[in-house]
Amino acid sequence: MAVHSLAERKLADQDERVERCAHRLHRLAKPSGLDAFTTEARTRQFPVRTELLSRGQGITAVTALQSGWAGHVELFPDGRRQIVHLVLPGEIIAYPRPGRTLARSTVIALSPVQVSTWQIDDQRELAALQLAALSTSDAVDVECLSNQIARIGRRSAYERIAHLLLEIRERLDLAGLPTNHGFAMPLTQEVLADVLGLTNVHVNRTLQQLRAEGQIDFARGLVEIRDAETLMRVVDYRSVIPNKTGS
Amino acid sequence: MAVHSLAERKLADQDERVERCAHRLHRLAKPSGLDAFTTEARTRQFPVRTELLSRGQGITAVTALQSGWAGHVELFPDGRRQIVHLVLPGEIIAYPRPGRTLARSTVIALSPVQVSTWQIDDQRELAALQLAALSTSDAVDVECLSNQIARIGRRSAYERIAHLLLEIRERLDLAGLPTNHGFAMPLTQEVLADVLGLTNVHVNRTLQQLRAEGQIDFARGLVEIRDAETLMRVVDYRSVIPNKTGS
DNA sequence: CGCCGTTTTGATAGTTATCAAATATGGTGG
DNA sequence: CCACCATATTTGATAACTATCAAAACGGCG
Numbered sequence: 001m002a003v004h005s006l007a008e009r010k011l012a013d014q015d016e017r018v019e020r021c022a023h024r025l026h027r028l029a030k031p032s033g034l035d036a037f038t039t040e041a042r043t044r045q046f047p048v049r050t051e052l053l054s055r056g057q058g059i060t061a062v063t064a065l066q067s068g069w070a071g072h073v074e075l076f077p078d079g080r081r082q083i084v085h086l087v088l089p090g091e092i093i094a095y096p097r098p099g100r101t102l103a104r105s106t107v108i109a110l111s112p113v114q115v116s117t118w119q120i121d122d123q124r125e126l127a128a129l130q131l132a133a134l135s136t137s138d139a140v141d142v143e144c145l146s147n148q149i150a151r152i153g154r155r156s157a158y159e160r161i162a163h164l165l166l167e168i169r170e171r172l173d174l175a176g177l178p179t180n181h182g183f184a185m186p187l188t189q190e191v192l193a194d195v196l197g198l199t200n201v202h203v204n205r206t207l208q209q210l211r212a213e214g215q216i217d218f219a220r221g222l223v224e225i226r227d228a229e230t231l232m233r234v235v236d237y238r239s240v241i242p243n244k245t246g247s
Numbered sequence: 248m249a250v251h252s253l254a255e256r257k258l259a260d261q262d263e264r265v266e267r268c269a270h271r272l273h274r275l276a277k278p279s280g281l282d283a284f285t286t287e288a289r290t291r292q293f294p295v296r297t298e299l300l301s302r303g304q305g306i307t308a309v310t311a312l313q314s315g316w317a318g319h320v321e322l323f324p325d326g327r328r329q330i331v332h333l334v335l336p337g338e339i340i341a342y343p344r345p346g347r348t349l350a351r352s353t354v355i356a357l358s359p360v361q362v363s364t365w366q367i368d369d370q371r372e373l374a375a376l377q378l379a380a381l382s383t384s385d386a387v388d389v390e391c392l393s394n395q396i397a398r399i400g401r402r403s404a405y406e407r408i409a410h411l412l413l414e415i416r417e418r419l420d421l422a423g424l425p426t427n428h429g430f431a432m433p434l435t436q437e438v439l440a441d442v443l444g445l446t447n448v449h450v451n452r453t454l455q456q457l458r459a460e461g462q463i464d465f466a467r468g469l470v471e472i473r474d475a476e477t478l479m480r481v482v483d484y485r486s487v488i489p490n491k492t493g494s
Numbered sequence: 495c496g497c498c499g500t501t502t503t504g505a506t507a508g509t510t511a512t513c514a515a516a517t518a519t520g521g522t523g524g
Numbered sequence: 525c526c527a528c529c530a531t532a533t534t535t536g537a538t539a540a541c542t543a544t545c546a547a548a549a550c551g552g553c554g
Contacts, residue, residue: 072393074393074396074397074401076401076483077483080401081401082396082397082400082401084393084396084397084400085393085396097382097386098382099382099383100382100383100386104386104389104390104393105393131345131374135344135345135346135347136346136347138385139344139347139351141389142351142388142389142392143351145389145392145393145396146319146321146331146332146351146352146392148396149321149329149331149332149392149395149396149399150321150329150331152396152399152400152444153329153331153399153443153444154321154323154327154328154329154444156509157509157510188531188532188533189532189533190532190533196400197399197400197401198510198511199510199511199512200532200533201510201511201512201513201533201534201535202509202510202511204532204533204534204535205510205534205535207533208534220519236323236324403541404541404542435499435500435501436500436501437500437501445542445543446542446543446544447500447501448501448502448503448542448543448544448545449541449542449543451500451501451502451503452502452503452542454501455502467551
């Protein structure tokens with residue numbers, strides 16, 4: 001129970017911080033001289049498993065994740081599913097692009113979430129915003145997708161998990177959330193499995209191995225990577241941040 | 248030998264067609280009112296295995312693949328490699344983006360290639376171009392990456408191969424190359440394996456199975472999908488073309 | 495004809511999935 | 525505060541899939 005409330009506090013802490021630095025969108029917009037961008041945001045809450053965006057649905061607003069975790073998911077007719085891309089607090093879920101206003105994938109809440117939307121009607125403003133904040137978001141996304149492919153395609157279960165945790169850590173960092181003393185990860189092992197292309201059983205066993213080896217500390221939604229530098233070397237992790245080739 | 252020259256002819260045919268419809272860049276630019284875009288292209292040839300772009304290298308020009316196949320590749324210290332993204336004739340290899348001028352990944356020629364570059368110095372022209380042609384290219388890329396993740400993450404070797412072939416077929420189609428009676432695919436089974444996250448041996452065996460079942464006809468660099476519609480249903484294939492939710 | 499890279503085959507090992515059940519956990523209402 | 529529920533984690537036994545290693549067959553090319 002003590003441990004549990006720690007995770008809770010950690011999560012709340014994260015939320016607060018994302019809140020505090022206004023929003024990632026603003027953080028990114030500012031250095032690009034987009035201070036003028038002040039459209040009012042609308043923020044709503046959704047419980048876990050809510051479909052935040054449906055494939056084929058029209059996208060009319062810039063949509064970002066204030067708190068909680070979400071994921072772009074691919075569903076197979078036979079029940080298999082692959083979480084193609086995780087969306088972390090402070091990251092963009094989707095935004096309208098010229099010529100592609102329909103959502104290409106379904107996004108679901110992997111934990112209770114808070115979603116903000118900005119209705120931007122002025123096309124010029126949207127274009128400016130895209131060039132500034134959103135294109136960076138795109139870049140990180142593409143980087144994450146590439147990472148994900150190399151991870152699933154050529155890494156062992158052990159490496160996949162370690163590598164993913166390192167990436168999550170870096171992305172939370174990027175959003176301004178502190179990760180030095182562990183971070184909250186509100187994903188079940190089953191969800192983790194759907195991200196990594198493994199089964200929940202195998203994720204469980206591999207996680208145990210990582211724990212046994214002292215690489216990570218993972219329980220009750222709290223993750224701590226013992227020696228990130230070393231682990232990064234072990235699984236050949238490269239930064240996902242644009243214009244950083246990653247050592 | 249007769250069969251061989253057929254593949255050769257097929258490839259040549261493809262090249263000619265890409266050439267003929269000017270270039271994909273122009274094809275995409277035109278409907279967007281970018282006819283004015285007439286910067287001179289510089290085209291060069293490279294043998295197979297050439298590194299067309301190196302991670303960390305500066306990107307100064309819009310670079311596209313005129314003919315031949317290339318791939319974004321991720322190399323592991325221990326020799327493993329993953330081809331993250333295939334680049335087909337008529338597709339964009341890379342282009343300079345505001346704030347991200349360094350190549351995030353290495354691109355190599357998977358067959359002899361012809362590469363065109365457009366040096367675009369006017370920032371405004373580049374921005375317009377991006378909004379028009381390049382953003383579509385980006386959209387398809389992201390779609391392909393997502394496809395690739397679901398493919399590698401949750402599909403069997405059999406499904407992966409079939410699914411990839413269907414995607415390649417669609418992308419060649421998109422570039423204006425005819426695929427009704429098969430298409431040339433200048434990839435060795437080993438390269439295919441590095442795309443699909445499998446071993447060359449397993450690719451070989453699975454390919455044999457697909458042939459035995461009459462699903463595909465694959466030999467000497469020529470691929471023919473017998474009944475694409477059916478196969479698409481079997482492996483749950485969805486279009487990678489923007490604003491087409493794919494049934 | 496002989497060389498070299500690619501495809502194919504065989505035998506075997508290793509990793510990951512599957513299925514089923516037991517245990518633990520957090521939340522809830524009495 | 526406890527019993528109970530639903531969900532999540534863990535364990536065990538076994539099967540399936542894919543990798544590994546080595547060698548043979550094939551095909552194009554000089």
